[in-house]
Amino acid sequence: MDHGIHIADCGDSAVVVxxxxxxxxxxxxxxxxxxxxxxxxxxxxxxxxxxxxxxxVEFDCSATDHDTIHRALRGAAGRLAAxxxxxxxxxxxxxxxxxxxxxxPDLPVVAEQLGLAEQEVVDLHTARDLMVRCxxxxxxxxxxxxxxFPKPVPRLASPRTSVPPGSIAVAGRQAVICPMRSPGGWxxxxxxxxxxxxxxxxxxxxxxxxxxxRFVPITPEEWPDHDGAMLTAEAVARG
Amino acid sequence: MADTLTVHxxxxxVVQDLGRLxxxxxxxxxxxxxxxxxxxxxxxxxxxxxxxxxxxxxALGFACTPSADVLIAVTGAPADLTVDDVPRPRWxxxxxxxxxxxxxxxxxxxxxxxxxxxxxxxxxxxxGSCAPDTILGFGRTLRDGDQLAIxxxxxxxxxPFSDIPLFRLNASVPRFAESWTIDVTxxxxxxxxxxxxxxxxxxxxxxxxxxxxxxxRMRGDVPRRTATGEVLSRxxxxxxxxxxxxxELLVLHRGRGVxxxxxxxxxxxxxGLSALGQTRPGQSVRFRRRTVAEAxxxxxxQRADIDSLRTRVRTVFDALRVLPQLPSTPHLVSE
Numbered sequence: 001m002d003h004g005i006h007i008a009d010c011g012d013s014a015v016v017v018x019x020x021x022x023x024x025x026x027x028x029x030x031x032x033x034x035x036x037x038x039x040x041x042x043x044x045x046x047x048x049x050x051x052x053x054x055x056x057v058e059f060d061c062s063a064t065d066h067d068t069i070h071r072a073l074r075g076a077a078g079r080l081a082a083x084x085x086x087x088x089x090x091x092x093x094x095x096x097x098x099x100x101x102x103x104x105p106d107l108p109v110v111a112e113q114l115g116l117a118e119q120e121v122v123d124l125h126t127a128r129d130l131m132v133r134c135x136x137x138x139x140x141x142x143x144x145x146x147x148x149f150p151k152p153v154p155r156l157a158s159p160r161t162s163v164p165p166g167s168i169a170v171a172g173r174q175a176v177i178c179p180m181r182s183p184g185g186w187x188x189x190x191x192x193x194x195x196x197x198x199x200x201x202x203x204x205x206x207x208x209x210x211x212x213x214r215f216v217p218i219t220p221e222e223w224p225d226h227d228g229a230m231l232t233a234e235a236v237a238r239g
Numbered sequence: 240m241a242d243t244l245t246v247h248x249x250x251x252x253v254v255q256d257l258g259r260l261x262x263x264x265x266x267x268x269x270x271x272x273x274x275x276x277x278x279x280x281x282x283x284x285x286x287x288x289x290x291x292x293x294x295x296x297x298a299l300g301f302a303c304t305p306s307a308d309v310l311i312a313v314t315g316a317p318a319d320l321t322v323d324d325v326p327r328p329r330w331x332x333x334x335x336x337x338x339x340x341x342x343x344x345x346x347x348x349x350x351x352x353x354x355x356x357x358x359x360x361x362x363x364x365x366x367g368s369c370a371p372d373t374i375l376g377f378g379r380t381l382r383d384g385d386q387l388a389i390x391x392x393x394x395x396x397x398x399p400f401s402d403i404p405l406f407r408l409n410a411s412v413p414r415f416a417e418s419w420t421i422d423v424t425x426x427x428x429x430x431x432x433x434x435x436x437x438x439x440x441x442x443x444x445x446x447x448x449x450x451x452x453x454x455x456r457m458r459g460d461v462p463r464r465t466a467t468g469e470v471l472s473r474x475x476x477x478x479x480x481x482x483x484x485x486x487e488l489l490v491l492h493r494g495r496g497v498x499x500x501x502x503x504x505x506x507x508x509x510x511g512l513s514a515l516g517q518t519r520p521g522q523s524v525r526f527r528r529r530t531v532a533e534a535x536x537x538x539x540x541q542r543a544d545i546d547s548l549r550t551r552v553r554t555v556f557d558a559l560r561v562l563p564q565l566p567s568t569p570h571l572v573s574e
Contacts, residue, residue: 174472
């Protein structure tokens with residue numbers, strides 16, 4: 001029984017799990033599996049990275065071994081298949097963005113690659129809530145499902161050495177906010193004046209996988225109204 | 240008053256440890272000493288925890304003076320180590336009196352030297368580690384004239400051992416040279432490179448100057464991915480060998496972003512990563528294919544070497560009553 005996962009060794013100190021269910025099912029599986037493995041606190045395991053359809057488990061191979069990790073993953077996947085864990089209630093975050101110009105220098109290139117006008121790219125990027133699928137580099141970057149662009153967006157041939165914090169980027173079928181100044185290879189559409197991350201907070205990020213972001217265009221003149229404010233979730237009325 | 244280490248010449252040096260574990264789920268890279276083996280051994284030789292803060296000195300010369308008697312150990316790349324201009328052994332504990340000047344010069348073959356000091360070195364901590372994270376702008380980079388606070392339980396010494404090479408603890412010293420053989424195992428996406436994957440093992444690659452703790456870029460006859468299409472971002476391990484667009488290999492090291500979208504051709508082994516952390520721009524690298532079982536065995540053997548070194552250090556220190564405050568060896572206070 002593979003319980004919808006495939007496990008492969010990824011060097012001497014990691015295994016990578018691929019969920020075979022596809023789409024949302026695969027995503028739910030790798031995140032539920034990550035929670036389960038974290039909860040059982042396996043000796044020697046020091047890194048758990050769930051993304052879209054894959055989960056990287058990193059460990060000290062002098063303290064544990066690949067077989068133990070494989071068994072734990074298969075066991076957890078079996079329990080999840082028999083008794084799926086309920087997902088936490090999603091929250092919604094609204095993010096003001098100045099598009100184009102110095103804020104989003106790659107907007108013209110992306111528009112050309114997609115065969116769209118720049119405004120159409122912005123319209124699609126702001127048209128719907130985008131779901132956070134996982135957290136990424138350098139720390140806490142919310143990796144989202146991309147907007148409904150007609151085709152994937154190529155990465156930059158030559159990555160930038162420094163991307164300013166708050167940059168709004170897309171690549172492939174994904175979207176992201178860059179929380180800290182860092183190098184980056186994704187085309188930049190715009191930038192938010194909000195701070196999305198506080199390294200002194202616990203948990204590290206105000207959002208988690210499953211939450212959604214809605215981007216709202218603002219003008220450069222409106223930037224100071226939001227500058228440096230911390231991203232917070234909207235209050236969600238529940239029936 | 241707190242004891243200090245006065246830095247006369249900082250070169251490129253930082254306060255370092257083994258890295259920031261357990262936060263990769265937030266995309267936080269592990270960072271930490273690029274040559275983990277040398278860093279662990281330096282700490283063990285001074286009776287410290289392997290993960291204690293120590294100095295990582297990269298490429299350029301370094302000089303400092305402690306305000307108290309200290310016990311140090313210097314490991315990593317070949318270099319000249321002197322205390323008040325007297326040559327002292329590397330890969331052994333060395334006694335330094337208050338006011339003497341420690342110099343590390345002429346770092347060669349490798350890139351990084353580790354200097355551990357029995358006790359602790361002052362450093363800011365972020366999420367449980369003092370390891371610099373250049374992307375977050377975190378870490379203690381040393382500058383000329385810095386006074387680094389140290390806490391050392393090492394008592395004043397006046398016995399004959401303090402002026403001669405103190406011990407022969409026979410720490411196992413890795414090979415350093417101008418060309419390197421780096422062990423790798425097959426990556427999960429090897430098949431995407433078809434027959435061209437073999438190129439990784441057929442010829443030499445040259446480390447380019449665009450290499451750092453995040454990743455090493457190497458020129459050579461790079462394998463070509465035959466599959467097309469974007470890859471969904473997923474977690475990639477330290478040591479992942481990737482072929483981004485262009486004519487270079489990218490080998491991720493400890494500062495690497497946790498997720499990436501390039502296929503993983505091979506993964507550098509844990510022992511190979513310490514060696515890779517010593518390669519200098521311009522040096523040549525050959526990759527050697529290993530099975531996961533071979534790689535695990537090599538790493539366990541290396542860690543076992545460190546464990547037995549720790550036992551020898553404790554035995555010697557115990558006999559010399561050098562470290563009466565060492566908390567993890569209660570038999571030291573008996574008799």
